Amino acid sequence: MKSISTESRRLPGGGRIEILYLDQPATRNSMTLEMGLSLNQTLHKLAGEMETPRALIITGNNGVFSSGGDFHLLRSFAEKEPEENREYMGSFYRLFLAVRDMPFPVLAAVNGHAVGASLALALACDFRYLVADARYALNFVRLGIHPGMGSSFLVKEVAGLAQAQELLFTGRYFSGEEALRRGLCHGLFPAHSILEDTFAVAAEIARGAPLAIRDLKRGLYRSQTLEEALDHEAQSQADHFASQDFRRALTALEEKKEPQFEGD
16 A cells, blocks of 8 residues: 655756655555555665755645654554563664654644654754644543654754743643644645645755755754864865865855755
8 A cells, every 4th residue: 555655756957856855645644564665775775875855755645744643553562571662663663764864854734733753754864844723632641642753852942941841741732833832843825725835935945056055965864062063064065165066056155046956
């Protein structure tokens, strides 16, 4: 059964943006092992290409984003030993959270309700855009389990400890408008245009030099102190000064033109 589908769009100035659709209509795009394997395989295929995409957008097909953890999968855990579940869950999370390791920005166009693991997936993306009146929740404790899919780390990283405490301990539902106020997303778009609006953001990002954006993403998540950030910046800039894209930027500045980067 198909669990994801993809679309590639070329950009006028060169390069492309990929769109990955969660696409499992029978379960409202619930997060199954099959979906995780397909998503992970697609991510690594894109990351290994000679010309990687300038950005990737993850969204839902069939008018929804994702209903979160698959019910049948959740039910199966009650019949297994804790050690088997521990090993399974660690591997399962990493299939989806590979978005963090991609050498290009990943944007989540959350085009409808997102609950539990599916909202955590969006939080793991570099950019998140939600729908104002959709419903969102990190409702793990209301299912009798500890928060998963990295949510106990991701909410704190994105919005701070106070937000993590309130949303994870209560597990309550909130709207896109509240998510924006709490700092959980970058903006709100209408459901009917969220993909195209998010694509416009991705296209703006794609105007930057791919090498610089790749190293920026790596440094933002790995640097823990100012000194570590300075070391990363110095090494990255030293590498980029030797690139053809830097020379293109200098020429474009002199000619008062928009630089057209090629990723070399």
